[in-house]
Amino acid sequence: MERQMLETQGQQRELTLNDRCDSCGAAARVIATMLNGELLFCGHHGRKVKNVLVPKALHVYDPEGEFNLVQ
Numbered sequence: 173m174e175r176q177m178l179e180t181q182g183q184q185r186e187l188t189l190n191d192r193c194d195s196c197g198a199a200a201r202v203i204a205t206m207l208n209g210e211l212l213f214c215g216h217h218g219r220k221v222k223n224v225l226v227p228k229a230l231h232v233y234d235p236e237g238e239f240n241l242v243q
């Protein structure tokens with residue numbers, strides 16, 4: 173129940189120290205919302221997977237502009 177409530181508030185999602193890169197465990201800088209869940213990446217891994225990830229993501233939360241989504 174609690175988790176569902178959090179997910180409905182996803183638009184206001186903010187990165188916290190509890191959010192860790194799925195690849196290396198460093199502090200996450202980017203959240204990519206995929207069909208089957210969220211993927212978190214640090215700046216390094218975010219850039220590394222950007223070209224693969226961004227076209228498939230439903231939404232990318234990128235407060236630091238790591239993904240340079242504005243082209």
Ligand SMILES: [Zn+2]
Pocket residue numbers: 193194195196197198213214215216217218
């Ligand atoms: Zn990483």
